[in-house]
Every structure is written in C-alpha cells, then in structure tokens.
Amino acid sequence: MELVITEIGGTTKCVRLDGRLDATGADQIGVRFTASTAATGQHAIIDLAAVPFIASMGIRLLISSARALHAKGAKMVLFGAQEMVQDLLEQAAVDQIIPLVATEQQALDLLQA
Secondary structure, eight states: OEEEEEEETTTEEEEEEESOBSHHHHHHHHHHHHHHTTTTTSEEEEEEEEOOOBOHHHHHHHHHHHHHHHHTTOOEEEEOOOHHHHHHHHHTTGGGTSOEESSHHHHHHHHHO
C-alpha cells in the first residue's frame, strides 16, 4: 500500500492511495495517513481509484481520520472508488459519515459547499 500527498491551494490535501486497504495496507500507511490528514486540520480529499479492495481496518482508518478532521472544523471527501470498493463503503454506511463522489472535481466542489 502506498500513498502520495499533494497540497491543493494551501487549504486542502489530496491523498492518493494505491493498493489494498486491508489490515496489512492500513498498518503500512496508518501513521503517515493520519499525520497527513487528521493532524493537519486541513480539508482532505482521498483518491481511491487505485484501491481494488478495502477491509474493516481500512474503513476504520478512514472514519477515524474523518472524525478527527471534523473535530478541527475540516472535512474529508472520498472520490474515485472502484465499483467493488464503493459497494463495500456504501454497505458499511461509510458514505453516511464521509461523502463519496466520483471525481476529484466533485470532491473539491463539495468542500466549497
């Protein structure tokens, strides 16, 4: 599991994930993901396009970071999920906690709303 972090406009971080977000993947990126999202207090958009699978530990990582961001007055939006990952997130009702959209532009637009 890999992640690449980029700044967008000084107020938002884009985190691009690549690999399986299962227990092993979540363990590999957990500290860096949390440090680059929740710890900053900046809005975060998370690119899931290269994530073919997500398990409970990956979902937990996303939700805990989103809640920490919310506590700091910032938002997290997920985007680009493959069909299987999107179905799993919707079945687990993650989309009720963290908005889930199709494109990066939709994620950015949602932050502005």
